[in-house]
Amino acid sequence: xxxxxxxxxxxxxxxxxxxxxxxxxxxxxxxxxxxxxxxxxxxxxxxxxxxxxxxxxxxxxxxxxxxxxxxxxxxxxxxxxxxxxxxxxxxxxxxxxxxxxxxxxxxxxxxxxxxxxxxxxxxxxxxxxxxxxxxxxxxxxxxxxxxxxxxxxxxxxxxxxxxxxxxxxxxxxxxxxxxxxxxxxxxxxxxxxxxxxxxxxxxxxxxxxxxxxxxxxxxxxxxxxxxxxxxxxxxxxxxxxxxxxxxxxxxxxxxxxxxxxxxxxxxxxxxxxxxxxxxxxxxxxxxxxxxxxxxxxxxxxxxxxxxxxxxxxxxxxxxxxxxxxxxxxxxxxxxxxxxxxxxxxxxxxxxxxxxxxxxxxxxxxxxxxxxxxxxxxxxxxxxxxxxxxxxxxxxxxxxxxxxxxxxxxxxxxxxxxxxxxxxxxxxxxxxxxxxxxxxxxxxxxxxxxxxxxxxxxxxxxxxxxxxxxxxxxxxxxxxxxxxxxxxxxxxxxxxxxxxxxxxxxxxxxxxxxxxxxxxxxxxxxxxxxxxxxxxxxxxxxxxxxxxxxxxxxxxxxxxxxxxxxxxxxxxxxxxxxxxxxx
Numbered sequence: 001x002x003x004x005x006x007x008x009x010x011x012x013x014x015x016x017x018x019x020x021x022x023x024x025x026x027x028x029x030x031x032x033x034x035x036x037x038x039x040x041x042x043x044x045x046x047x048x049x050x051x052x053x054x055x056x057x058x059x060x061x062x063x064x065x066x067x068x069x070x071x072x073x074x075x076x077x078x079x080x081x082x083x084x085x086x087x088x089x090x091x092x093x094x095x096x097x098x099x100x101x102x103x104x105x106x107x108x109x110x111x112x113x114x115x116x117x118x119x120x121x122x123x124x125x126x127x128x129x130x131x132x133x134x135x136x137x138x139x140x141x142x143x144x145x146x147x148x149x150x151x152x153x154x155x156x157x158x159x160x161x162x163x164x165x166x167x168x169x170x171x172x173x174x175x176x177x178x179x180x181x182x183x184x185x186x187x188x189x190x191x192x193x194x195x196x197x198x199x200x201x202x203x204x205x206x207x208x209x210x211x212x213x214x215x216x217x218x219x220x221x222x223x224x225x226x227x228x229x230x231x232x233x234x235x236x237x238x239x240x241x242x243x244x245x246x247x248x249x250x251x252x253x254x255x256x257x258x259x260x261x262x263x264x265x266x267x268x269x270x271x272x273x274x275x276x277x278x279x280x281x282x283x284x285x286x287x288x289x290x291x292x293x294x295x296x297x298x299x300x301x302x303x304x305x306x307x308x309x310x311x312x313x314x315x316x317x318x319x320x321x322x323x324x325x326x327x328x329x330x331x332x333x334x335x336x337x338x339x340x341x342x343x344x345x346x347x348x349x350x351x352x353x354x355x356x357x358x359x360x361x362x363x364x365x366x367x368x369x370x371x372x373x374x375x376x377x378x379x380x381x382x383x384x385x386x387x388x389x390x391x392x393x394x395x396x397x398x399x400x401x402x403x404x405x406x407x408x409x410x411x412x413x414x415x416x417x418x419x420x421x422x423x424x425x426x427x428x429x430x431x432x433x434x435x436x437x438x439x440x441x442x443x444x445x446x447x448x449x450x451x452x453x454x455x456x457x458x459x460x461x462x463x464x465x466x467x468x469x470x471x472x473x474x475x476x477x478x479x480x481x482x483x484x485x486x487x488x489x490x491x492x493x494x495x496x497x498x499x500x501x502x503x504x505x506x507x508x509x510x511x512x513x514x515x516x517x518x519x520x521x522x523x524x525x526x527x528x529x530x531x532x533x534x535x536x537x538x539x540x541x542x543x544x545x546x547x548x549x550x551x552x553x554x555x556x557x558x559x560x561x562x563x564x565x566x567x568x569x570x571x572x573x574x575x576x577x578x579x580x581x582x
Contacts, residue, residue: 003306010133010309013090020082024138027079032142034072035291036149039284041065083138087130094126097316104320107390108346116199118315124194125311128187132305136298143291150284150291157281161260179241179248179299186238187307193231200227238304257285321410322392328412332401334366334498334529336387342395343382343552356382358552360396366498369530371543373573378549380533384501387531388417400499418492420524422504424484426476431461432468434476435490447494455490455520457483482517489520500530546570 014021041064098121154162204220261282341360357379364370372380385391386398389405398405405413426434435451436443448468452458460483464470476484492500502521522542525532534540541560548556548563548570556568563570 024082027075028142030075032145087134116202117195120195120198128308131301146291182241187304190234197227325408332416336364337399338362340396374549379552418497451490451494456516457486
């Protein structure tokens with residue numbers, strides 16, 4: 001995308017607020033139009049008072065000056081307030097669009113992008129576009145009008161000297177172009193550095209217990225210092241380019257001004273111009289430096305904004321999850337079929353060499369409980385993640401009630417699936433809100449209580465003074481592991497989906513917590529098609545069928561008794577598990 005296309009796309013977000021933006025432009029134009037009036041008044045005021053002693057000029061000149069500044073002040077306030085209003089609206093719209101995109105991005109995008117960089121895009125990068133989208137426009141309009149007005153007055157006073165001053169324009173343009181390139185590159189680098197810095201902070205805060213327990217404070221401090229130093233270096237490059245911009249342009253303008261003043265004073269000696277005309281010309285020339293300075297400074301905000309816009313639109317333009325399915329299945333029976341399924345994880349669009357799943361064929365009748373077992377890396381979780389289309393198969397297909405899940409809309413598919421995993425996700429809200437999370441209907445309190453009771457969660461919820469209104473803290477920090485699991489189970493019970501995925505839902509729990517969770521799971525699994533990923537015998541042996549996986553392939557299937565009698569891989573895994581957990 002070229003700079004022009006990028007900037008026009010950025011300005012398209014201003015279109016929704018064109019009335020307020022127009023008010024800002026109008027206020028800017030009025031404010032700018034008053035500026036050339038000051039040197040224009042200088043000539044008649046000086047000549048009329050000190051030379052011709054004109055009573056009318058002496059009486060009205062001060063009032064006209066006050067009136068000019070009054071109009072200028074009101075117009076300036078309107079312009080500044082309106083443009084800031086538009087700028088904040090644009091940032092809000094961009095953030096909203098970016099956040100909505102984050103909610104629809106495929107899982108592999110999150111696998112390949114650091115959380116801190118994504119957070120930085122929403123919190124830092126997007127704020128950099130404000131000036132480019134709004135202030136740059138109004139400043140350019142204002143200073144263009146001021147420069148045009150002052151140049152018009154200068155041409156009226158002395159066109160020869162004015163044309164001579166324009167000779168420096170190509171040199172000024174060259175300086176601006178050279179510095180703009182450095183500003184753009186420095187802005188890109190500083191935004192990347194901010195993303196890395198945010199990532200370090202996010203990891204250190206999230207893993208603060210690990211940092212403390214393993215004595216990682218010095219290591220994290222070094223990482224933080226390293227990233228902040230890179231951030232400082234990039235910001236200083238940006239500051240150096242911006243700082244050099246204005247003085248260089250002013251130096252060129254000052255040389256031109258010095259030459260012009262010298263020639264103008266020579267004309268004054270020969271009475272070619274009046275005192276008022278001379279001072280008016282010099283004042284107008286001096287007043288030109290301020291808008292020229294602002295216009296050259298605008299390039300800093302423009303390049304920073306364009307670099308940020310690249311980052312923002314890169315996220316917005318990322319392809320969302322594939323949701324081309326048009327079939328809405330309603331409430332499914334729960335028949336699952338894996339038909340010659342292959343899958344390979346990809347990194348940044350590249351296909352991995354090794355298949356994580358290789359020619360998986362499996363039929364799961366509705367209501368059946370299937371346990372997936374195998375060593376770590378055998379493909380159990382990968383297989384489960386393909387059912388709700390968190391990832392798309394590399395080959396083969398998955399059918400729900402005889403329909404290819406790719407033909408189903410994501411909404412219809414996922415309405416029929418509930419998930420309880422080892423890593424329970426709870427939000428910093430009340431227990432009731434976490435249980436009823438995501439329900440597309442008004443959930444009654446008695447329904448929440450019933451789900452929590454079935455999940456054996458009311459046993460500890462009643463002990464809290466606020467009950468279901470208790471805030472769980474960030475990621476459920478106020479709850480134990482077993483309590484978090486039971487809240488997740490209550491959430492799944494309330495959803496009442498016909499297909500259930502249990503991914504290590506009872507691992508890492510103490511005996512008492514496991515007893516409660518196991519009882520809750522038995523309630524949850526009743527009448528549902530269930531894929532259970534587990535290592536514990538208590539969870540596996542009750543399954544209708546056990547599927548043993550190894551290196552992405554199914555190598556054994558059968559009941560607990562059948563597989564033990566075969567004395568194959570399952571029996572070895574079970575023997576190893578029992579020896580590791582006597």
